[in-house]
Amino acid sequence: MNIPAQRVLVTGGAGFIGSAVVRRLVRQGRQVLTYDKLTYAGTLTSLAEVHNQPGHSFLEADICDGTAFRAALAEFRPDLVMHLAAESHVDRSIDGPGDFIRTNIVGTYTLLEETLAYWRGLDAPARGRFRFHHISTDEVFGTLGAEGLFREDTPYQPNSPYSASKASSDHLVRAWFHTYGLPVVMSNCSNNYGPYHFPEKLIPLTILNALEGAPLPVYGKGENVRDWLYVDDHASALDLIATRGKLGESYNVGGNNERRNIDVVRTICAIIDRVKPDANIGPRENLIRFVTDRPGHDARYAIDASKLTRELGWVPAETFESGIEKTVRWYLDNPGWWEPLKARYARQRIGLAT
Ligand code: NAD
Ligand code: DAU
Numbered sequence: 226m227n228i229p230a231q232r233v234l235v236t237g238g239a240g241f242i243g244s245a246v247v248r249r250l251v252r253q254g255r256q257v258l259t260y261d262k263l264t265y266a267g268t269l270t271s272l273a274e275v276h277n278q279p280g281h282s283f284l285e286a287d288i289c290d291g292t293a294f295r296a297a298l299a300e301f302r303p304d305l306v307m308h309l310a311a312e313s314h315v316d317r318s319i320d321g322p323g324d325f326i327r328t329n330i331v332g333t334y335t336l337l338e339e340t341l342a343y344w345r346g347l348d349a350p351a352r353g354r355f356r357f358h359h360i361s362t363d364e365v366f367g368t369l370g371a372e373g374l375f376r377e378d379t380p381y382q383p384n385s386p387y388s389a390s391k392a393s394s395d396h397l398v399r400a401w402f403h404t405y406g407l408p409v410v411m412s413n414c415s416n417n418y419g420p421y422h423f424p425e426k427l428i429p430l431t432i433l434n435a436l437e438g439a440p441l442p443v444y445g446k447g448e449n450v451r452d453w454l455y456v457d458d459h460a461s462a463l464d465l466i467a468t469r470g471k472l473g474e475s476y477n478v479g480g481n482n483e484r485r486n487i488d489v490v491r492t493i494c495a496i497i498d499r500v501k502p503d504a505n506i507g508p509r510e511n512l513i514r515f516v517t518d519r520p521g522h523d524a525r526y527a528i529d530a531s532k533l534t535r536e537l538g539w540v541p542a543e544t545f546e547s548g549i550e551k552t553v554r555w556y557l558d559n560p561g562w563w564e565p566l567k568a569r570y571a572r573q574r575i576g577l578a579t
Contacts, residue, residue, distance in 0.1 A: 229253075229255065229464075229468045230255070230303070230304040230305030230354070230356065230467070230468065231255055231256060231304060232255070232256045232258075232301065232302060232303045232304050232305070233250055233255055233256070233257050233258070233303060233304075233305045233306075233307060233467075234257075234258045234260055234297065234298070234301055234303040234305070234306045234307070235247050235250070235257060235258070235259050235260065235307045235309065236260045236261065236288055236306070236307070236308045236309055236310035236336065237261055237267070237308070237309035237310030237311060238257070238259030238260065238261050238272070238283075238309070239259060239261040239263055239267035239268060239269060239271055239272060239283075240261070240266055240267050240271070240309065240310070240313070240423075241266075241271075241313075241417065241419075241421050241422045241423055241456065242309055242360070242417055242456055242459055242460070243259070243261070243307075243309040243310070244271035244272055244421055245419070245420075245421070245456045245457055245459070245460040246307060246309065246460045246463055246464075247259050247272060247275060247281065248272075248274050248275060248460075249457070249460045249461070249464060250280075250464070251274075251275040251278055251280045251281050254280060255280060256280050257275070257280060257281050257282070258281075258282050258283075258284060258297065258301045258303065259272065259281065259282070259283045259284070260284050260286055260288070260294070260297055260310070261283070261284075261285065261286075261310060262285065262286065262287045262288070262310070263285055264312075265569045265570065266312075266313065266314075266423050266569075268565075268566065269283070270561075270562055270565075271421045271562070282301075284297055287332070288308075288310045288328065288332035288333070288335060288336055289327060289328065289331055289332045289335050290335070291335045291338065291339050294335065294336060294339045295339045295342070295343070298339060298340070298343040299343070303355075304351065304354045304355050304356075305355070305356050305357075305358065305467055305468075306336070306340055306356070306357045306358065307358045307360065307463065307467055308333065308336055308357065308358065308359050308360060309360045310328065310332065311328060311329050311332075311391070311394075312324050312325045312328045312329060312387070312390070313387070314387070314423075314425055314426065315364075315385050315387045315388070315519070315576065316425075316519065316575045316576025317387075317425075317575065317576065318385055318386035318387035318390070318576075319385065319386065319519070319520060319521075319575075319576040319577070319578050320575055320576055320578075322386035322390075325386050325387055325390040326386075326390055329387075329390035329391055329393070329394050330390050330393045330394055330397070333359070333393075333394035333397055333398065334394075334397055336357075337357075337397060337398065337401045337407065340357050340407065341401060341405055341407050344357075344407060344408070355408055356408050356409070356410060356467060356472070357398070357407060357408065357409045357410075358409070358410050358411070358412070358463065358466065358467040358470075359394065359395065359398040359409060359410075359411045359412075360412055360414070360463060361391050361394065361395050361411060361412065361413045361414075361475075362388065362391050362413055362414060363375050363413050363414060363415045363452070363477065363479065363526050363528055364383060364384075364385065364387065364388035364391065364523065364526070365381050365383050365388055365391055365392040365395055365413060366379045366380075366381060366382060366383075366413070366526075367381070367382030367383060367384055367388075367523065368382075368384060368523035368524045368525060368526070369524065369525040369526065369527055370524070370525065371525070373527070374527045374528060374529035375413075375477060375479075375526065375527065375528050375529060376477065376529045376532075377413075377474075377475050377476065377477055377532055381395075381396075384521045384523055385521055385523075395411060395413075395475075398411055399411070399473075399475075402472070402473045403473070408472050409472065409473065410466055410467060410470035410471070410472060410473075410474060410475075410476070411474070411475035411476070412462070412463065412466050412470075412475060412476045412477070412478055413475060413476075413477050413478070413528075414454065414459055414462070414477075414478035414479065414528075415451065415452035415453070415454055415478070415479040415480065415526055415527075415528045416451040416452060416453050416454065416526065417453075417454050417455070417456045417459050418453055418454075418455065418456065418548065418549070418552055419455050419456035419457060419548065419551070419552050419555075420456070420551075420552065420555040420556075420559070421456075421562065422456070422552075423566065423570075424563055424566055424567065424570065425570040427451075427486065427489065427490075428453075428489065428493065428549075428552065429556065429563070430442075431489070431490050431493045431494075432493055432497070432552070432553055432556045433556065433563060433567075434512065435493060435494055435497045435509040435512060436497060436501065436556075436557070438503065438505070438506035438512065439512065440512055440513075440514045441490055441494070441509070441512045441513045441514060442514055442516045442574065443486055443487055443490055443513055443514065443515050443516065444486070444516060444517070444518050444519045444522060445515070445517075445518035445519070445522060446487070446515060447485060447486045447487025447490065447515065448485050448486070448487065448524075449485070449486050449522055449523065449524055449525065450483050450484065450485055450486075450524070450525040450526065450527065451483070451484065451486065451489075451526055452479045452480060452481070452482055452483050452526050452527045452528050453480055453482045453484060453489070453545055453548070453549075454478065454479055454480035454482065454541065455480065455541065455542070455543035455547075455548035455551075455552075457542070457543070458480060458541035458542055458543055458548075459478060461539065461541075461542070462476075462478045462533060462539050462541075463478075465533070465537045465538070465539050466478075466533070466537065469537050470537065471536075476530075476532055476533045476536075476537070477528045477529060477530050477532065477533065478528065478530055478533060478539075479527070479528025479529070479530045480528075480530075480541050480543075480545070481528075481530070481541075482544070482545040483525075483527050484545060487513075489549075490513060491510060491513075492549060493509075493549065493553060494508070494509035494510045494512070494513075495509075495510075496549065496550060496553045497509050497553060500553065500554065500557065501557060516574060517574075517577060519576060520576070520577065520578040
């Protein structure tokens, strides 16, 4: 049995999924260094729970800065690096792919180079324990028709600048394993949702707009399908993969919760009408607006996570119904987290490639 790493460096730990991972690891009593540039998507308020905990420290730094990362490795001496830092929003990648190329590809390359040098310098037992876990997305596989699931051996066919940059980073990580022997594990996950999700993404955007009675933009006909996973279930999967996953292998992570976008939006409307009715706004469904489709919009994502369940025993705790109810209630209870973030994103349509 593998012993969980005790010293974990988490890149992107001030973001949505990264902060869920950091909170989980600190609760377990592990020593965690969050390494994050604090872009528009990162905020220390997502780490309020671990702030001042002896098990947690924070470093504001860029993953493209090799010198800063080298110093962080030398000082913190991790036995596990979990790499989540990325530019993550597809619509932004359509308007400005440069940041995605830089952070997701050059940044990952920089981490690999510095981590390899660090790993080579460890003594034999520490070298044997060390792992680099690259966290990626199901979007690298492209799009599905009505049938089928993404498996670990599905060919890569990324369609957006975001997914192409993540596919590139996956290939680099794999190459550093095969060529240099760096001990890596990889994972590709479907759409996450839950607390601390930056409000430019579909689910939190819909929640916040519905609360204030603003239009709810649904791209195209709303028939695109995503496979939704509650963020803490992703964090539990990442913990297992990082600790017990086979070196050089990748694991698909998904919740078996396929939903059409329009159904997700209607579900959120119904919950908010029930828990926060507003006579001036009326039924939230009336706020739905079908808008111009996303260029290159992938039709359907759906994950086969059976390898993760079979080999590592992972099962998600939330259904979509339980997770979305929790999520809506969390946003209702936590305006102090999302209110300041409203200034950080264009509250109008982006990503039209015009
Ligand atoms: P996010 O946008 O919420 O957070 C990204 C974090 O990375 C932020 O804290 C940001 O400040 C930091 N960051 C960005 N550029 C950086 C840089 N150059 N140097 C250091 N830090 C930087 O993203 P997320 O949704 O939490 O996604 C985390 C990871 O998981 C990403 O790699 C993403 O591709 C992957 N992923 C996301 C989903 C999803 O549904 N959100 C699903 C599968 C995989
Ligand atoms: O599949 C995993 C990916 O899921 C992650 O790798 C990405 O980092 C993450 O952002 C997410 O990508 P999506 O493009 O699927 O997420 P987004 O929330 O942007 O959109 C979800 C779906 O909703 C998608 O089909 C586009 C649609 N959409 C989105 C927005 C923002 C709308 O219809 N209206 C909107 O306003």
